[in-house]
Amino acid sequence: xxxxISALLIIIGFVFFLGxxxxxIRLPDFYSRLHAAGMLDTMGVFLSMAGLALYVVxxxxxxxxxxxxxxxLIVVFVFITSPTATHAIVDAGVRAGLKPWTKxx
Amino acid sequence: MKKTRRKSIVFTNFLILFFFWMIFSGKFxxxxxxxxxxxxxxxxxxxxxxxxxxxxxxxxxxxWIGFSKYIPWLLWQIVLANIHVLRLVLSRDMNSRxxxxxxxxxxxxxxxxxxxxxxxxxxxxxxTITVAATTYGDMAIHAIDNESAAPLPGDMEKRIAKxxxx
Numbered sequence: 001x002x003x004x005i006s007a008l009l010i011i012i013g014f015v016f017f018l019g020x021x022x023x024x025i026r027l028p029d030f031y032s033r034l035h036a037a038g039m040l041d042t043m044g045v046f047l048s049m050a051g052l053a054l055y056v057v058x059x060x061x062x063x064x065x066x067x068x069x070x071x072x073l074i075v076v077f078v079f080i081t082s083p084t085a086t087h088a089i090v091d092a093g094v095r096a097g098l099k100p101w102t103k104x105x
Numbered sequence: 106m107k108k109t110r111r112k113s114i115v116f117t118n119f120l121i122l123f124f125f126w127m128i129f130s131g132k133f134x135x136x137x138x139x140x141x142x143x144x145x146x147x148x149x150x151x152x153x154x155x156x157x158x159x160x161x162x163x164x165x166x167x168x169w170i171g172f173s174k175y176i177p178w179l180l181w182q183i184v185l186a187n188i189h190v191l192r193l194v195l196s197r198d199m200n201s202r203x204x205x206x207x208x209x210x211x212x213x214x215x216x217x218x219x220x221x222x223x224x225x226x227x228x229x230x231x232x233t234i235t236v237a238a239t240t241y242g243d244m245a246i247h248a249i250d251n252e253s254a255a256p257l258p259g260d261m262e263k264r265i266a267k268x269x270x271x
Protein backbone atom coordinates (compact mmCIF):
# COMPACT_ATOMS: atom_id res chain seq x y z
CA UNK A 1 0.00 0.00 0.00
CA UNK A 2 2.67 2.50 1.05
CA UNK A 3 4.73 1.46 -1.97
CA UNK A 4 1.88 2.46 -4.28
CA ILE A 5 1.47 5.85 -2.57
CA SER A 6 5.19 6.52 -2.90
CA ALA A 7 5.14 5.41 -6.56
CA LEU A 8 2.24 7.78 -7.17
CA LEU A 9 4.10 10.67 -5.51
CA ILE A 10 7.22 10.00 -7.59
CA ILE A 11 5.19 9.83 -10.81
CA ILE A 12 3.39 13.12 -10.05
CA GLY A 13 6.81 14.63 -9.29
CA PHE A 14 8.01 13.47 -12.70
CA VAL A 15 4.98 15.11 -14.34
CA PHE A 16 6.17 18.40 -12.84
CA PHE A 17 9.73 17.70 -14.05
CA LEU A 18 8.36 17.06 -17.54
CA GLY A 19 6.25 20.22 -17.42
CA UNK A 20 9.25 22.26 -16.28
CA UNK A 21 11.41 20.89 -19.09
CA UNK A 22 8.72 21.64 -21.68
CA UNK A 23 8.30 25.11 -20.20
CA UNK A 24 12.01 25.82 -20.54
CA ILE A 25 11.70 25.11 -24.28
CA ARG A 26 8.33 26.78 -24.90
CA LEU A 27 8.58 30.03 -22.95
CA PRO A 28 9.79 33.05 -24.91
CA ASP A 29 12.82 34.49 -23.10
CA PHE A 30 15.58 34.04 -20.52
CA TYR A 31 13.63 35.41 -17.56
CA SER A 32 10.37 33.57 -18.16
CA ARG A 33 12.22 30.29 -18.75
CA LEU A 34 13.52 30.55 -15.20
CA HIS A 35 9.93 30.32 -13.94
CA ALA A 36 9.72 26.85 -15.44
CA ALA A 37 13.14 25.98 -14.02
CA GLY A 38 11.93 27.08 -10.59
CA MET A 39 8.99 24.72 -10.89
CA LEU A 40 11.38 21.80 -11.45
CA ASP A 41 13.19 22.13 -8.21
CA THR A 42 10.25 22.99 -5.97
CA MET A 43 7.40 20.60 -6.76
CA GLY A 44 9.45 18.07 -8.73
CA VAL A 45 12.05 17.61 -6.02
CA PHE A 46 9.52 17.90 -3.21
CA LEU A 47 7.15 15.22 -4.53
CA SER A 48 9.75 12.76 -5.78
CA MET A 49 11.80 13.05 -2.57
CA ALA A 50 8.64 12.66 -0.45
CA GLY A 51 7.90 9.50 -2.40
CA LEU A 52 11.42 8.19 -1.89
CA ALA A 53 11.34 8.99 1.85
CA LEU A 54 8.02 7.15 2.18
CA TYR A 55 9.42 4.19 0.27
CA VAL A 56 12.49 4.03 2.53
CA VAL A 57 10.51 4.09 5.81
CA UNK A 58 7.97 1.45 4.80
CA UNK A 59 10.44 -1.13 6.16
CA UNK A 60 10.87 0.62 9.50
CA UNK A 61 14.32 0.41 11.13
CA UNK A 62 16.49 3.09 12.73
CA UNK A 63 18.85 3.13 9.75
CA UNK A 64 15.99 3.54 7.29
CA UNK A 65 14.46 6.27 9.43
CA UNK A 66 17.78 8.17 9.37
CA UNK A 67 17.93 7.76 5.58
CA UNK A 68 14.42 9.23 5.30
CA UNK A 69 15.48 12.19 7.49
CA UNK A 70 18.45 12.76 5.18
CA UNK A 71 16.14 12.75 2.15
CA UNK A 72 13.90 15.32 3.85
CA LEU A 73 16.99 17.44 4.59
CA ILE A 74 17.83 17.39 0.86
CA VAL A 75 14.44 19.02 0.21
CA VAL A 76 15.03 21.59 2.96
CA PHE A 77 18.42 22.58 1.55
CA VAL A 78 17.10 22.71 -2.04
CA PHE A 79 14.28 24.97 -0.84
CA ILE A 80 16.80 27.36 0.71
CA THR A 81 19.45 27.34 -2.05
CA SER A 82 17.33 27.14 -5.20
CA PRO A 83 15.66 30.58 -4.93
CA THR A 84 19.05 32.10 -4.10
CA ALA A 85 20.58 30.53 -7.22
CA THR A 86 17.60 31.60 -9.37
CA HIS A 87 17.95 35.13 -8.06
CA ALA A 88 21.69 35.12 -8.86
CA ILE A 89 20.95 34.05 -12.45
CA VAL A 90 18.29 36.76 -12.88
CA ASP A 91 20.66 39.32 -11.38
CA ALA A 92 23.38 38.28 -13.86
CA GLY A 93 20.88 38.85 -16.68
CA VAL A 94 19.92 42.29 -15.38
CA ARG A 95 23.56 43.32 -14.93
CA ALA A 96 24.39 42.21 -18.45
CA GLY A 97 21.60 44.50 -19.68
CA LEU A 98 19.22 41.86 -21.05
CA LYS A 99 15.76 43.38 -21.53
CA PRO A 100 12.80 41.21 -20.48
CA TRP A 101 10.48 40.06 -23.26
CA THR A 102 7.06 41.68 -23.08
CA LYS A 103 3.83 41.40 -25.03
CA UNK A 104 4.35 44.67 -26.92
CA UNK A 105 7.42 43.73 -28.99
CA MET B 106 28.57 40.10 23.74
CA LYS B 107 28.23 39.07 27.39
CA LYS B 108 30.15 36.05 28.67
CA THR B 109 27.12 34.07 29.92
CA ARG B 110 25.13 34.76 26.77
CA ARG B 111 28.05 33.62 24.62
CA LYS B 112 28.28 30.41 26.64
CA SER B 113 24.61 29.60 26.18
CA ILE B 114 24.85 30.35 22.46
CA VAL B 115 27.84 28.01 22.11
CA PHE B 116 25.90 25.33 23.97
CA THR B 117 22.79 25.74 21.77
CA ASN B 118 24.97 25.62 18.64
CA PHE B 119 26.54 22.45 19.95
CA LEU B 120 23.15 20.80 20.50
CA ILE B 121 21.97 21.69 16.97
CA LEU B 122 25.21 20.51 15.36
CA PHE B 123 25.30 17.30 17.37
CA PHE B 124 21.71 16.51 16.41
CA PHE B 125 22.68 16.76 12.73
CA TRP B 126 25.86 14.78 13.37
CA MET B 127 23.75 11.90 14.71
CA ILE B 128 21.37 12.03 11.73
CA PHE B 129 24.20 12.10 9.20
CA SER B 130 26.49 9.51 10.79
CA GLY B 131 23.89 6.97 11.94
CA LYS B 132 26.53 5.28 14.09
CA PHE B 133 26.03 5.33 17.86
CA UNK B 134 29.20 3.61 19.16
CA UNK B 135 31.58 5.37 21.56
CA UNK B 136 34.22 6.13 18.92
CA UNK B 137 31.93 7.97 16.50
CA UNK B 138 30.08 9.82 19.29
CA UNK B 139 33.40 11.03 20.77
CA UNK B 140 34.50 12.27 17.37
CA UNK B 141 31.13 14.02 17.06
CA UNK B 142 31.40 15.73 20.45
CA UNK B 143 34.93 16.92 19.68
CA UNK B 144 34.23 18.32 16.21
CA UNK B 145 30.83 19.78 17.13
CA UNK B 146 32.19 21.61 20.16
CA UNK B 147 35.09 23.00 18.08
CA UNK B 148 32.73 24.26 15.36
CA UNK B 149 30.16 25.53 17.90
CA UNK B 150 32.88 27.55 19.63
CA UNK B 151 34.29 28.97 16.38
CA UNK B 152 30.92 29.77 14.81
CA UNK B 153 29.25 31.27 17.90
CA UNK B 154 28.82 34.64 16.18
CA UNK B 155 27.18 33.33 13.01
CA UNK B 156 24.35 30.88 13.62
CA UNK B 157 22.33 32.68 16.29
CA UNK B 158 22.20 36.45 15.93
CA UNK B 159 18.79 37.33 17.41
CA UNK B 160 18.93 39.54 20.51
CA UNK B 161 17.42 36.99 22.93
CA UNK B 162 16.30 33.40 23.14
CA UNK B 163 12.67 34.46 23.60
CA UNK B 164 12.83 36.21 20.21
CA UNK B 165 14.26 33.07 18.61
CA UNK B 166 11.51 30.89 20.08
CA UNK B 167 8.87 33.35 18.87
CA UNK B 168 10.39 33.40 15.36
CA TRP B 169 10.51 29.61 15.14
CA ILE B 170 6.88 29.30 16.23
CA GLY B 171 6.02 31.90 13.59
CA PHE B 172 8.00 29.97 10.96
CA SER B 173 6.30 26.70 11.84
CA LYS B 174 2.95 28.36 11.13
CA TYR B 175 4.22 30.06 7.98
CA ILE B 176 5.91 27.10 6.26
CA PRO B 177 2.77 24.91 5.79
CA TRP B 178 0.95 27.92 4.33
CA LEU B 179 3.92 28.64 2.01
CA LEU B 180 4.03 24.99 0.89
CA TRP B 181 0.34 25.12 0.03
CA GLN B 182 0.84 28.36 -1.94
CA ILE B 183 3.75 26.70 -3.79
CA VAL B 184 1.55 23.73 -4.69
CA LEU B 185 -1.21 26.02 -6.03
CA ALA B 186 1.24 28.18 -7.99
CA ASN B 187 2.99 25.09 -9.39
CA ILE B 188 -0.27 23.67 -10.72
CA HIS B 189 -1.09 27.07 -12.22
CA VAL B 190 2.28 27.34 -14.03
CA LEU B 191 2.12 23.69 -15.13
CA ARG B 192 -1.28 24.26 -16.76
CA LEU B 193 0.01 27.49 -18.30
CA VAL B 194 3.06 25.80 -19.81
CA LEU B 195 1.12 22.82 -21.15
CA SER B 196 -1.74 24.93 -22.57
CA ARG B 197 -1.98 25.21 -26.33
CA ASP B 198 -2.56 28.97 -26.35
CA MET B 199 0.36 29.67 -24.01
CA ASN B 200 1.59 32.72 -25.92
CA SER B 201 -1.70 34.56 -25.49
CA ARG B 202 -2.01 33.67 -21.80
CA UNK B 203 1.43 34.72 -20.59
CA UNK B 204 2.24 38.35 -19.98
CA UNK B 205 5.78 38.70 -18.60
CA UNK B 206 6.10 41.91 -16.62
CA UNK B 207 8.21 43.49 -13.92
CA UNK B 208 6.29 44.92 -11.00
CA UNK B 209 7.86 47.24 -8.42
CA UNK B 210 6.70 48.01 -4.91
CA UNK B 211 8.11 49.00 -1.53
CA UNK B 212 7.75 46.39 1.17
CA UNK B 213 6.79 47.42 4.69
CA UNK B 214 9.04 44.73 6.22
CA UNK B 215 11.94 46.36 8.05
CA UNK B 216 14.18 43.55 9.32
CA UNK B 217 16.88 42.14 7.02
CA UNK B 218 16.00 38.54 7.78
CA UNK B 219 12.34 39.26 7.02
CA UNK B 220 13.23 40.76 3.63
CA UNK B 221 15.41 37.75 2.78
CA UNK B 222 12.58 35.39 3.74
CA UNK B 223 10.13 37.44 1.68
CA UNK B 224 12.39 37.55 -1.40
CA UNK B 225 13.14 33.82 -1.19
CA UNK B 226 9.45 32.93 -0.71
CA UNK B 227 8.54 34.95 -3.81
CA UNK B 228 11.19 33.18 -5.87
CA UNK B 229 10.17 29.75 -4.52
CA UNK B 230 6.62 30.35 -5.70
CA UNK B 231 6.59 29.58 -9.43
CA UNK B 232 5.42 32.43 -11.62
CA THR B 233 7.23 35.11 -9.66
CA ILE B 234 10.97 35.76 -9.32
CA THR B 235 12.63 38.47 -7.24
CA VAL B 236 14.81 40.50 -9.59
CA ALA B 237 16.07 43.02 -7.05
CA ALA B 238 15.62 43.72 -3.36
CA THR B 239 17.24 46.54 -1.42
CA THR B 240 17.78 46.93 2.31
CA TYR B 241 15.07 49.65 2.30
CA GLY B 242 12.47 47.16 1.08
CA ASP B 243 12.27 48.18 -2.60
CA MET B 244 11.45 45.04 -4.54
CA ALA B 245 11.33 44.32 -8.27
CA ILE B 246 9.47 41.14 -9.17
CA HIS B 247 9.34 39.43 -12.55
CA ALA B 248 5.95 37.78 -12.98
CA ILE B 249 5.00 35.47 -15.82
CA ASP B 250 1.32 36.40 -16.13
CA ASN B 251 -1.28 38.69 -14.61
CA GLU B 252 -2.64 36.04 -12.29
CA SER B 253 0.78 35.41 -10.67
CA ALA B 254 1.40 39.14 -10.28
CA ALA B 255 -1.97 39.95 -8.71
CA PRO B 256 -1.53 38.64 -5.12
CA LEU B 257 1.72 40.55 -4.44
CA PRO B 258 2.74 41.81 -1.91
CA GLY B 259 -0.47 41.13 0.03
CA ASP B 260 -0.92 38.14 2.28
CA MET B 261 2.64 36.77 2.16
CA GLU B 262 4.11 40.08 3.31
CA LYS B 263 1.65 40.34 6.20
CA ARG B 264 2.45 36.82 7.40
CA ILE B 265 6.22 37.42 7.29
CA ALA B 266 5.87 40.75 9.07
CA LYS B 267 3.97 38.90 11.81
CA UNK B 268 6.84 36.40 12.32
CA UNK B 269 9.35 39.17 12.82
CA UNK B 270 7.04 41.05 15.16
CA UNK B 271 6.13 44.08 13.05
